[in-house]
Amino acid sequence: xxxxxxxxxxxxxxxxxxxxxxxxxxxxxxxxxxxxxxxxxxxxxxxxxxxxxxxxxxxxxxxxxxxxxxxxxxxxxxxxxxxxxxxxxxxxxxxxxxxxxxxxxxxxxxxxxxxxxxxxxxxxxxxxxxxxxxxxxxxxxxxxxxxxxxxxxxxxxxxxxxxxxxxxxxxxxxxxxxxxxxxxxxxxxxxxxxxxxxxxxxxxx
Amino acid sequence: xxxxxxxxxxxxxxxxxxxxxxxxxxxxxxxxxxxxxxxxxxxxxxxxxxxxxxxxxxxxxxxxxxxxxxxxxxxxxxxxxxxxxxxxxxxxxxxxxxxxxxxxxxxxxxxxxxxxxxxxxxxxxxxxxxxxxxxxxxxxxxxxxxxxxxxxxxxxxxxxxxxxxxxxxxxxxxxxxxxxxxxxxxxxxxxxxxxxxxxxxxxxx
DNA sequence: CAAATATACTGAACACTGTTCATGAAATGC
DNA sequence: GCATTTCATGAACAGTGTTCAGTATATTTG
Numbered sequence: 001x002x003x004x005x006x007x008x009x010x011x012x013x014x015x016x017x018x019x020x021x022x023x024x025x026x027x028x029x030x031x032x033x034x035x036x037x038x039x040x041x042x043x044x045x046x047x048x049x050x051x052x053x054x055x056x057x058x059x060x061x062x063x064x065x066x067x068x069x070x071x072x073x074x075x076x077x078x079x080x081x082x083x084x085x086x087x088x089x090x091x092x093x094x095x096x097x098x099x100x101x102x103x104x105x106x107x108x109x110x111x112x113x114x115x116x117x118x119x120x121x122x123x124x125x126x127x128x129x130x131x132x133x134x135x136x137x138x139x140x141x142x143x144x145x146x147x148x149x150x151x152x153x154x155x156x157x158x159x160x161x162x163x164x165x166x167x168x169x170x171x172x173x174x175x176x177x178x179x180x181x182x183x184x185x186x187x188x189x190x191x192x193x194x195x196x197x198x199x200x201x202x203x204x205x
Numbered sequence: 206x207x208x209x210x211x212x213x214x215x216x217x218x219x220x221x222x223x224x225x226x227x228x229x230x231x232x233x234x235x236x237x238x239x240x241x242x243x244x245x246x247x248x249x250x251x252x253x254x255x256x257x258x259x260x261x262x263x264x265x266x267x268x269x270x271x272x273x274x275x276x277x278x279x280x281x282x283x284x285x286x287x288x289x290x291x292x293x294x295x296x297x298x299x300x301x302x303x304x305x306x307x308x309x310x311x312x313x314x315x316x317x318x319x320x321x322x323x324x325x326x327x328x329x330x331x332x333x334x335x336x337x338x339x340x341x342x343x344x345x346x347x348x349x350x351x352x353x354x355x356x357x358x359x360x361x362x363x364x365x366x367x368x369x370x371x372x373x374x375x376x377x378x379x380x381x382x383x384x385x386x387x388x389x390x391x392x393x394x395x396x397x398x399x400x401x402x403x404x405x406x407x408x409x410x
Numbered sequence: 411c412a413a414a415t416a417t418a419c420t421g422a423a424c425a426c427t428g429t430t431c432a433t434g435a436a437a438t439g440c
Numbered sequence: 441g442c443a444t445t446t447c448a449t450g451a452a453c454a455g456t457g458t459t460c461a462g463t464a465t466a467t468t469t470g
Contacts, residue, residue: 120380170372174319198365262428413470416466427455428453432451433450
């Protein structure tokens, strides 16, 4: 049956089109402005049509999040080039934080916003973030094996590094670093300094 | 003029009543369910009345956030009792994280949600979080003076400790730790372990 | 090819949200 | 007692996610 195959392909193309438009609206206008109605208007379909391709807003946003993580993974692949584990760790940290600062709206969707995680509630795991996290665990395992850092458990180390990076970005993205009187440049500087200090501090003497 | 004083007092009482109801709704039902209409219904006034006491939703939420930070400060005063700086730091970290885990909806309002920070945009500083942050800086300054930790700059140290704590809580609150297959108990355990390891790692030998 | 069926899509409605404003009622000042 | 200020509201506006009966098109069947 060539027809049902074409139908299936067209359905997938429509899904992709919706996802691409949604991703673009996220990047350009941010989360707040990315409504189902706005997406529908941009693809020139009725809002109800979106529900033929996604169960609800959460499921749609979960798929956009998946694409966002692919972007992050690509950035990792591009910027994390060192072979020495500690140098890799440093590259991972800076690449991650830079990605967050450069794409605050996308970072929102990936790590801060509640919406897309409702579909995970029923699931057993959050598979969108797995690859990036595994990438970090792998590097940290190498660091620990070569006794380059003071941590002993790769999982705890990964959770700590990630929390530190996420903490820095999300406090900044959500304007909570304004407790210290600083200009934007100072803030960016402090974030980078915090990463450097953290790496120095966790390294074995 | 006794009358205008009474009027002023009544206005403040009404403000307090709105804030208390809002705080309670946050604690019981969470951010999503705390709408101006729901608050208005609970105080048995029209939604429009709230605008006679607050400029908009953001300003109201900013005041509730202020109360939330007072709660946090009280918890600090209650649980951070040690005199030795490093012991104090440990107590601060655990108290903070425990507060976040125990009051996820309030933590949302204080550190994650965008809404109340819009009023800060025009302001020069975010004064709600100042006391808690200064408290941390003070303890870290003592730690550095006594050469108990490897950090040299109290500001950078405070930003790092805070980011670590906030990262752990917010990743958990927003279900992002589900990348690792773990039950809730394991997660809570990993968070505590991460804090202990961080404190161990940053301490001078 | 025509009729019956299956698929794709939409307009309108529902129940929400924050916000504004003219209108009305009550308390205060003179 | 009358004028004025203060306080509160109903109704409306523009927006949100979501559902569903109904329609138009495309495909399958007789």
